[in-house]
């Protein structure tokens with residue numbers, strides 16, 4: 302059995318007195334594709350944001366290769382460079398071209414030479430089909446194109462794990478496919494991913510592990526077959542019934 | 547009317563070069579003051595937007611709070627008092643308190659710079675806070691620290707957004723530096739006062755002064771609009787060649803572009 306890259310233990314998050322996550326436990330191994338499903342407001346984004354330390358957890362632990370990320374001396378910025386994130390709203394740097402978006406992190410954070418960083422950026426931009434657009438600014442791209450660039454930007458950091466927070470939810474329906482195709486390819490190539498999504502077909506076909514969340518807790522989890530074919534809890538069945546039709 | 551035109555000619559013949567020299571000094575002090583004010587404003591605005599984390603050590607939070615208090619005091623003081631009073635305060639105050647007679651030029655530059663800096667600080671702070679938090683999150687998510695995020699992502703965008711306000715400050719400075727005549731800074735208005743003192747042609751001299759101020763402000767705002775247009779850039783971009791084989795040999799520039807309809811217009 303291979304080592305856990307990320308291990309989450311009893312994670313809790315409160316916003317004031319509002320309990321958003323409680324007692325979240327799960328772990329991710331190299332090559333795992335974990336999808337997190339659940340209605341909106343169930344805490345999926347908050348969970349991902351805690352994993353990437355965009356939110357500070359209120360309790361519990363997150364271990365990265367066995368090291369507590371809250372420990373003194375643990376570098377959050379180094380950690381974030383290894384745990385990438387793709388956002389629902391892309392968050393591309395609007396003052397930079399497509400190429401610069403994919404280069405800046407490599408140069409400033411990883412300390413790579415510009416030429417090398419550009420090669421890497423182009424490699425990943427080609428992978429997501431955005432190489433012809435390297436000189437474009439984000440505002441000149443469609444949503445699907447932006448998201449593919451955002452994926453390339455995250456990949457260019459060569460992270461160990463990539464987190465996706467509803468990467469297709471802000472897209473027009475005709476653009477969802479192009480982004481999902483890229484994600485399917487990445488999964489097939491063995492990239493470790495944690496994906497929050499409402500795309501049930503993607504979750505069913507691509508995941509190694511599915512987590513169903515409700516009201517800030519993991520209600521049910523298992524293989525895609527466990528969740529989509531033989532769900533045990535009524536809540537899971539209700540949720541799926543609403544999404545599958 | 548003939549008298550009036552005659553008067554104008556008389557003033558101009560006597561003081562034309564002085565008016566132009568005064569106008570030049572006005573432009574120089576306004577320009578340098580605006581640039582220096584911008585630098586001060588960015589410094590203050592950036593410090594004021596340093597996030598404090600609950601996990602930061604106590605000393606860091608204490609220092610930051612103290613510095614922010616001082617900066618807030620600076621901003622309030624120089625926005626809340628007239629520049630003419632600030633001028634005499636600094637020019638004569640320096641002599642009384644520090645026993646040091648500051649020269650007119652350094653005094654003028656200092657006054658305009660710190661006055662503009664106070665206004666720019668608020669503008670910059672607003673500019674930074676108005677950038678979509680998603681930009682910061684995007685930067686954090688690839689491992690950038692606060693300084694890297696500010697330098698590479700937030701400040702360039704904030705700067706672009708506040709260029710109109712920087713321009714406005716420059717235009718305001720062209721007009722408001724007229725108060726510097728109170729410390730005998732030889733700007734355009736000071737020239738007017740000298741001309742009037744010698745020739746007693748108030749209306750004529752004022753007309754010339756008004757006209758020169760107007761030419762300067764109108765020209766400045768025209769140039770600014772040009773600059774803004776240029777910075778907005780065109781909405782087109784060159785598609786890099788789609789021949790992916792071309793990328794394998796470490797090629798880095800993509801200047802060759804396919805001919806498009808645009809090229810034939």
Ligand SMILES: Nc1ncnc2c1ncn2[C@@H]1O[C@H](COP(=O)(O)OP(=O)(O)O)[C@@H](O)[C@H]1O
Pocket residue numbers: 316319321339340341342343344345346347348
């Ligand atoms: N910054 C915040 N402050 C207060 N409440 C928040 C904040 N972010 C999220 N929440 C609340 O936490 C709950 C879970 O939100 P979220 O994680 O975004 O859910 P999901 O991604 O599953 O839709 C919601 O009730 C939301 O209102």
Ligand SMILES: [Mg+2]
Pocket residue numbers: 345346347466467
């Ligand atoms: Mg969400």
